[in-house]
Structures are given as C-alpha cells and as structure tokens.
Amino acid sequence: MITIKDIAERAGVSYATVSRALNGRSDVSEVTRQRIFELAREMGYQPNAIARSLVRKKSDIIAVIVPDVSNPFFADITMAVNAAADEAGFTTMICNTGWDPVKEQEKLRIMVEQRVEGIILKPTAFIRPGALEALNLPVVLFWHAMPDDLSYIEVDHEAGARLAVNHLIERGYRRIAYVGGIETSPSNQIRLMAYQKTLQEHSLAVDTRLISYGPFRQESGYARIAELLKTAKPPDAVFCGNDIIAMGVLQYAREHDLAVPADLGIIGFDDIGCASLPLVGLSTVSQPRDKLGCAALQALMREIDSFPSRGRQRILIEPELKVRSTT
Amino acid sequence: MITIKDIAERAGVSYATVSRALNGRSDVSEVTRQRIFELAREMGYQPNAIARSLVRKKSDIIAVIVPDVSNPFFADITMAVNAAADEAGFTTMICNTGWDPVKEQEKLRIMVEQRVEGIILKPTAFIRPGALEALNLPVVLFWHAMPDDLSYIEVDHEAGARLAVNHLIERGYRRIAYVGGIETSPSNQIRLMAYQKTLQEHSLAVDTRLISYGPFRQESGYARIAELLKTAKPPDAVFCGNDIIAMGVLQYAREHDLAVPADLGIIGFDDIGCASLPLVGLSTVSQPRDKLGCAALQALMREIDSFPSRGRQRILIEPELKVRSTT
C-alpha cells in the first residue's frame, strides 16, 4: 500500500508538503500541488483513514445500534440515519444486538474502542443506570423510558393514539376496543391513556372489557378479537397496539366473513411495509421512519458539537394517519 | 481518554509491559498482570482500536455494501453476514448505495480508506471491469454476471425455477405462464430457460404467448395477468419473476373472484416477509438469506486468508420450495 512518503520521494518534496497538498491547504504552490495530485493518482494512492483518525483524534464514524436490523421498522430508521450521516460526511457502523443485553454491552464496548464520535441506540431493555453516561460519548436514544439523563427521540404516541381514535369516531364507530401490546411497554401505556382520554372527550364511555393487553403478535390479535366478538356487547371497531396485532384481527375478520370496515373498523400502529399492500390495505398510524432517522442524526450532531457538555434533547415526531381500506 | 501510558505510570512499569499484560501475553509475571488489569479497570481504560489497527495493519472490519438495506431481502442478508462476522470476531460496516453507481464508487473508496479487510458487495449495476480488482482487496459479490474474475455467491436460480415448475405440474396445472422480471436481468434469463426446459421434460408445450417480461413490480404483475386471462387459451397457473409480481397477480385474482389455487395457481420467487402472512399465503421459492449471508462471509474469510492470491469461488445456494395457499 502506497503512502505519502512514497509520493514525497517521487516528487522530491517532504511528505509534509504532500499531506498539505492532498488536504487542499492553500499554502502550497500550484505547480507542486499539481505534480503531487498527478503522482497520487498514477501511483494509486489511497489515504489511510486510520492514521488520519489517530492523529486528528476524530474518526468521522458514528454507530447505530438496534436490536434487529432485519426488522423492517429498524431497517428503515437505520437507513434514514445512514443517509443523513452520509450528507454530513460521516460513515456509519451499524450494529445488531439481537435483543440481547449482553451483546448490546459488547457492541457498545467495541464502538467505544473504535472511537466512534457518537452513538444512536435503541436499547434492548432497561440499561443499568449510568452505563451509558459512563461511555463518555454523545448518545441519542430511540426510547425515552430511561432513568439516565440522555437525549431521546420518539414518535408522539399520545398524538398517534388520538389520531387513530378520533378517526374511528369520525367514521361513526362508537364501541371502540383497544387491543394493545404488552402491558409494561411504555408506549403502550401512553397510547392507552390517550385512547381513554379521547373517548371521554367525545362523551363515549370507556369500557374496560374492551381493553386488552398481549404480545405484539398476530396470533395475539386473532385470539383477542375472537374473545371480544363473543361478548354480549362486542366492539364495532378496534385500535390495535401495532400493525402486527391488527393483521391478526383482520385475518380473523376475513376468515369469519365479518365485513371490514362496515361491521368492524380496524386501525393499527407503525405502518409496516405490508400494511400498504393492496391485499392487506390496513389503516394505520404511521411512524415516519425517515423523520425519526433524520432527527436522530441531527440530535446526535448537536450532541457531538457541544460535547462534553450534555444538553438533554427530548424530541417527539408527529405521527401520520394512513387511511386505507379497513376503516 | 486514558491510555496505556497512564496505566504504566501508575503501575510503575513501562508501557510495553502494560501492552503485553493487556494482550494476554504469557511473558508477564502474574503479579504485575494482576495489578495492571485492576488499574485498567478502575481507571476506566478503553483500548484504542484505531491505534492498534495502525500498527497491526489490520482493522478486523469488513464492509457490506448493498443497494438498499431497507429492502427486507438485503436487510436479511446483511444481518446474516453481520451475525456470522460477529462470530468470527469482525466488526461490520454496512453501506447503502441507494442503487446509485456513483455512490457505490464513493462507498467503495471510503471503505478502502478505512482499511477494511474485505468487502461483500451487491453491485448496483455493471461495474467497470477491473474496477473491483483495482481495489486490491478481498471481494465477494452477490451477483455472478460480472466480467471480473471475482468470487460470487448466489441462489441457484435454475434449481429454483425447476422446483417451482415441477411443483405446479405435480399439482396438475398444465398451462403454466411465466410472468417474469425485466428481460435483461441475468437471473430472470436463467429462470426462463429452466422453466422452458422443465416444461419440455414433462412433454408440455412451451407457448411463447404465455411468457412475458416486465419490471419487478406489483402493477406489472397485475396488468400482465389481466392480459393473459383475456386470451383465447388462458393459463391455469403462473410462475412469477418474484414475489412482488406474484402479489400483483394474486391481487388481480382476488379482485376478479378467480379461485386461487383452484382456477389459478400462483407461485413466486424470493419468499419476502409478507408472502408468509396468513392474509397473503403466497407459495414461493425461498432464497435462504441466512445461508446466503453465512456463505458470503465464509467465502470472504477464505479470500482474506489467502490474500493476495485470488481463488475465484463460485457458490450456489440451494433454494427451498415454500408451499402455501396459492398452489
């Protein structure tokens, strides 16, 4: 691999001059600059970013750590961050934790060792308080439920839930069920609150028999809508914890000849890829991944600029209603 | 940021000794090793991978460059590679080219500058011959149609097409259409050949009116099945260029009350995420992403070990038939 010294030798100048020329410094005569560039090209010179990082003490690399990049939701966010980072002249290292806290810790360590300039992290679970601050690195989280004093960014779950419930009410539904996600999920909590509040604002009764929790899985949605429809006063619409659950509900409706949206309105949350397939056509509240990703990068850039002084940023992204065929 | 020199000072030894101890060399007395480890921990020492890479002349980083990580297909492969790389002690840099050859070139350059030890690349288009060899780096491609003498890995499209067509014939379909992808796609070509050959092997006529090309898009599948069904002798089954196209065909069938699979058998290619959704239930030929990813990493490891001598590896992965509700 050829170095600036090789070029210097051939050009008959010191290697400092080569460095200056290649870095576009103004204090190099036009002739030598020309010669050096030409030489560099014809010798096939490739700058060594590692050496540069070492002396400059900056790598121009950021890390994005998510539980599962093959999950379309995270994949979209990751890509948005990546694209924004490109713009800003940063290279991205993407890490996958596989929802494993141990691996997460390991990945964080590796990224610190690689001297990345900042980390965008979607934690797999509750992280030991202080662990992230101890990294001594700019960090932005995709999750607000952290005890630490860190910046975070998230979709506005409250606004999203209101959007969904208001929409159902406008459409004329009156007995709206909440087929939620797991009870402990913070976002699930927020949406449930907003659901109840919105119903009350419209003078609609909140019937706890219409509220259920469960895993974010299709089977869960399928099973729970089955239960709900057996009751004396079944719902005429459901607001689901996410699109996966909604897909289970929709599946049930189709299999049991329930007219959607006439007999049953269905609305999900997230707007995963297949929700917009004509074959599915699920109405949903979209979490705009591109905006989430861009905003995360911007927040991180701000953190990097002001580091080590930490300004905790709390950013909420507006969700978007997607009306399709199920409402 | 604390360095080995700081530790050395506190420990009262030379920093060479600290380096040795921390790297688990045997030629350090047990007592000093102990002291150094303890000190490192309590001082919060984090090795600097950049400095290490510089002197060792290896980064333990590989690059994966794909056109679109948010495409579930590439996302899955990327993740499989990433997981395998983890096992092998490599960190992965993931790059997205957005199907832009210029950006691809740029990303390749950056990866070379980062001194990654190898690159797994899904090219966006035909790359200028020699451009990849000029990188002077181990490279494995997810595409065989390259003029270069490089290693590649791909699913066995021929075997996949045979699998699909044989399956349809076994199910009793006799007029099988090929609703393919774009004509210039190499994989499309191979599948078309295999489709024709398989029909002939079963003494079934190859009717060119049953063969069509088009973009890998739903609307394309939708439009083309519409055409085909209007003809005098319509097909009773379709083998599609990929799942997206198949989804368009399925969509048309559902909208026009065509019984699937009774009146029309449908089989796709790829096995994208939503194909397995109960609401879709598309039969398809799966490209096993995990196998593709693992095999790619293994191939790259072999290339790295034997570098700079290049042994061109040609690896074909066996596809798998997934029978669901459309056949």
Place this chain on the structure above:
DNA sequence: CTGAAAGCGCTAACAG
C-alpha cells in the same frame, strides 16, 4: 520477565 526504542501513516505546529 521487563525496559528501551523503533515505528504504523499521517497531521500540525514551528521555523525558515
């Protein structure tokens, strides 16, 4: 077992 010393490839003062 340990220290001294020589770099890895590059940038950044500091003098000319």
Place this chain on the structure above:
DNA sequence: CTGTTAGCGCTTTCAG
C-alpha cells in the same frame, strides 16, 4: 511556500 520535528496510542523486536 516548504522542510523539520514531534507526536497520535499502540505493538513488537531486541536487549538485557
């Protein structure tokens, strides 16, 4: 404008 010099943080001989 250009050369000299001093590192960045770490690994690795080479002598003790």
